[in-house]
Amino acid sequence: MYSNHYKYVSEIINKALEKANLDGVLIYSGHAQNYFLDDMPYPFACNPHFKWLVPITETPHCTIHYQPGKKPTLYLYQPKDYWHSLPATPQGEWTEFFNIIPVACKEEVPDYGKLQNHAWIGQANSCEHDSLQHNPKVYMDYVHFHRACKTDYEIENIRQANKLALKGHKAAYKCFKKGKSEFESHVAYMKATNHNEYQLPYGNIIAQNQNGAVLHYQHMQRHRLPKKQLKSFLIDAGCVVNGYASDITRTYAYEGGEFKLMIKAVDKMQRKIGKKAIVGTSYIDLHIQAHMKLADILRDFDIISCDAQTALESGLSNVFFPHGLGHYLGLQVHDIGGRQTDENGNTLSPPELHPFLRLTRTLQENNVLTIEPGIYFIDMLLDDAKAKGLGKYINWSRVEDFKPYGGIRIEDNIVVKKHKPVNLTR
Numbered sequence: 001m002y003s004n005h006y007k008y009v010s011e012i013i014n015k016a017l018e019k020a021n022l023d024g025v026l027i028y029s030g031h032a033q034n035y036f037l038d039d040m041p042y043p044f045a046c047n048p049h050f051k052w053l054v055p056i057t058e059t060p061h062c063t064i065h066y067q068p069g070k071k072p073t074l075y076l077y078q079p080k081d082y083w084h085s086l087p088a089t090p091q092g093e094w095t096e097f098f099n100i101i102p103v104a105c106k107e108e109v110p111d112y113g114k115l116q117n118h119a120w121i122g123q124a125n126s127c128e129h130d131s132l133q134h135n136p137k138v139y140m141d142y143v144h145f146h147r148a149c150k151t152d153y154e155i156e157n158i159r160q161a162n163k164l165a166l167k168g169h170k171a172a173y174k175c176f177k178k179g180k181s182e183f184e185s186h187v188a189y190m191k192a193t194n195h196n197e198y199q200l201p202y203g204n205i206i207a208q209n210q211n212g213a214v215l216h217y218q219h220m221q222r223h224r225l226p227k228k229q230l231k232s233f234l235i236d237a238g239c240v241v242n243g244y245a246s247d248i249t250r251t252y253a254y255e256g257g258e259f260k261l262m263i264k265a266v267d268k269m270q271r272k273i274g275k276k277a278i279v280g281t282s283y284i285d286l287h288i289q290a291h292m293k294l295a296d297i298l299r300d301f302d303i304i305s306c307d308a309q310t311a312l313e314s315g316l317s318n319v320f321f322p323h324g325l326g327h328y329l330g331l332q333v334h335d336i337g338g339r340q341t342d343e344n345g346n347t348l349s350p351p352e353l354h355p356f357l358r359l360t361r362t363l364q365e366n367n368v369l370t371i372e373p374g375i376y377f378i379d380m381l382l383d384d385a386k387a388k389g390l391g392k393y394i395n396w397s398r399v400e401d402f403k404p405y406g407g408i409r410i411e412d413n414i415v416v417k418k419h420k421p422v423n424l425t426r
C-alpha cells in the first residue's frame with residue numbers, strides 16, 4: 001500500500017515544485033519548544049508534511065531532502081545522548097523508498113544553505129538559511145489542496161486508528177456504567193488504546209452529566225458521583241496510527257428515558273447524513289441539512305415550537321447546535337485545506353450564520369471527514385437566545401428537563417465515495 005501512496009505523494013510534490021519553480025524541498029520533522037523561562041519542552045508534534053511521507057512521528061530534528069526524479073534522503077536524527085533513548089531503526093515497506101542517513105549531531109547534517117533553488121517546509125524559525133524559501137505559498141497551497149484526497153494507505157491507517165479508539169471507547173463506557181469518575185474512564189481509555197497523553201491526537205473529552213454541554217470540556221472530575229445522580233456520558237476521543245488520527249464521539253444515557261430516545265434520534269440522523277457524503281456534494285449543504293434535521297428532533301421533543309426552516313433562518317438551531325458538522329481528518333485532527341476551493345489557494349468562507357464550519361469544500365473521492373452533529377443545552381447560548389427575542393420559540397420547562405444531561409454528540413469518520421461512502425467507525 002505504501003508504494004502507491006508514495007507514488008501519489010511524489011506526483012503532488014513534483015507538481016508543487018514545478019508550480020513554485022523549485023528544484024527541491026527540505027521537509028523538517030520539527031522540534032519541541034520550551035516553556036517560557038524554562039528548560040522543559042511542550043510536547044513534540046511532527047510536521048504533517050513530514051509524516052505524510054514517512055511514518056516517523058516522534059523523532060524531532062529529522063529532515064527529508066526531496067528532489068524530483070531522485071531517491072529522497074532522510075536525515076534521521078539519532079544523537080549520541082545518554083539522556084534519552086534512541087529511536088528504533090526504521091522498518092517497513094517505506095524504508096525502501098529513502099536513503100536513510102543517521103545523523104548524530106549538527107555537524108553531520110549537510111549544509112542545506114548550499115542547495116540551489118530549494119524550499120524549507122517547517123515550523124516558524126526552524127529554517128537557518130536565508131537562501132531557502134520558507135514554506136512558499138504556491139507549494140503549500142498546491143499540497144494542502146491535494147492532501148485532502150487520501151490514498152489507500154492513509155485510509156487504512158485511519159481505519160486502524162478507528163478500531164483502536166473504539167476499544168478505548170468501550171473501556172471508558174464500562175467505567176461510566178460502573179459508576180466510576182470521568183478521570184477513571186480516561187485512564188481506562190489510555191490503557192485500552194496503549195496511548196500516552198502525548199500520543200493522543202487531541203485531549204480526550206470525557207464528560208458526565210451537564211459537563212457534556214461544554215464543547216471542549218477539558219477537566220476530568222476525579223470524584224465519583226453517586227449512582228443515582230448519573231445521567232449521561234459523552235466521550236470524544238481518538239487514536240493515532242502511523243501519524244493518522246481518528247476522531248470519534250459517542251453519547252450514552254445512564255438509564256432509559258427521553259434523553260436516551262433523543263440520543264437514538266440524533267444517531268439515526270447522523271447515519272443518514274453520513275451516507276450523503278458523496279462526490280460532488282457541498283459540505284455546506286450537508287451542514288445545513290443537519291441543522292434542519294436537528295431542528296425537527298428538537299420540535300419532536302417539544303423543545304422548540306417553530307418549524308425547521310424558521311429555526312434555521314432565525315439562528316435558533318445554532319443555539320442547540322453551535323459548531324460545524326465536521327472537518328477533514330488525516331495527519332491532523334482538523335486536517336488542513338477544508339476551506340480551500342482550488343490548488344491555487346482560493347478559499348470559500350462558511351455562511352455568515354455558521355462561522356465555525358471548518359469544511360466548506362465540494363467533496364471529492366477519498367476525502368476523509370467527520371460527521372458530528374449534536375444537541376446541547378448551554379446556558380450562555382440559551383441566555384443569548386432569550387436576549388435576541390428567540391425565547392418565544394423555546395419551551396423553557398423542557399429545556400430545564402434536559403439541562404442536567406448536558407448534550408449529545410455523535411461523530412463518525414467517513415470516506416467520501418462516488419455512490420456509497422465508507423464509514424470507518426461503524
Ligand SMILES: [Mn+2]
Nearest residue numbers: 247370372411
Ligand atoms: Mn471532530
